Amino acid sequence: MVILRLLLSLSTFFGIVLWTVIAEQRLSLYYMSPIIIIALVGIALILLVIRLFKKDVDAFPDSWEAILSSHVHYYRDLSPENQLKFKSRMMLFLSEVSIEGIEIEIEDLDKVLIAASAIIPVFGFSEWHYNNLDYILLYPEYFGTDYEYIEDQSKTRIAGMVGTGHMSNRMILSRHALRLGFSDQEDRYNTAIHEFVHLIDMLDGEADGIPTIIMEHQYTIPWLDLIHKKIDEIYEGQSDIRPYGATNQTEFLSVVSEYFFERPEMLKETHPELYKILSKSFKQNIARPN
Numbered sequence: 001m002v003i004l005r006l007l008l009s010l011s012t013f014f015g016i017v018l019w020t021v022i023a024e025q026r027l028s029l030y031y032m033s034p035i036i037i038i039a040l041v042g043i044a045l046i047l048l049v050i051r052l053f054k055k056d057v058d059a060f061p062d063s064w065e066a067i068l069s070s071h072v073h074y075y076r077d078l079s080p081e082n083q084l085k086f087k088s089r090m091m092l093f094l095s096e097v098s099i100e101g102i103e104i105e106i107e108d109l110d111k112v113l114i115a116a117s118a119i120i121p122v123f124g125f126s127e128w129h130y131n132n133l134d135y136i137l138l139y140p141e142y143f144g145t146d147y148e149y150i151e152d153q154s155k156t157r158i159a160g161m162v163g164t165g166h167m168s169n170r171m172i173l174s175r176h177a178l179r180l181g182f183s184d185q186e187d188r189y190n191t192a193i194h195e196f197v198h199l200i201d202m203l204d205g206e207a208d209g210i211p212t213i214i215m216e217h218q219y220t221i222p223w224l225d226l227i228h229k230k231i232d233e234i235y236e237g238q239s240d241i242r243p244y245g246a247t248n249q250t251e252f253l254s255v256v257s258e259y260f261f262e263r264p265e266m267l268k269e270t271h272p273e274l275y276k277i278l279s280k281s282f283k284q285n286i287a288r289p290n
């Protein structure tokens, strides 16, 4: 993306130089022609490189429509106009991020669910690029802390994670967990949405549960206070927020975001302050009136 922006700026620069030279007509046509030719060749070369770098965005395949509408409630609830937007945003996402199956073939259902999970949290923004994501590795099952398969139920089994260090710009997901997240969309549990919210949180350089890229400054202090109050309630056994949310601020943000996108009405009623800040930050007021 940075290279494209740089090339576009260069191309604009050459264009302006050319235009200035012609407009001012300081040079006779005889002297101008080599300048014009060099500038035109420069612009043509830059445009060619931009085309080569830019991946084409495919059209949304007709066969995916049934998969999307049968598996993703969020999509079904959108207006026809927004459904069109949602599909084109999914395809843009898929043109920017590669999905690789680890010992499995990626199926259409996987692509649809991953792209939908990526777009749901950022659909309130007219444009969004996950600049901190290049690859998604899809494992068939849960995996361990060294990315190995885990069958032993007593060991730590990871459903999804976003990589750091040598694994940065990668997301790892268990296909089992990805599909489970969309099989019951009222249980406030969705692994893929959880991981994409981690990426949004990390875009400001810190995974701290305060997504300053989307959260207005005025909400950060109230948000921190709320996190601590709500985590205390979890510890006291007086909360319907999944206990994993009490792990730390980062996990709290991802866990309540799952709740927000799967049960917005319930969150608004049970935790109105959480709903308000999340709704303002994600720019989505998705709770339907009773």
Ligand SMILES: [Zn+2]
Pocket: 194, 198, 251, 254
């Ligand atoms: Zn997490």
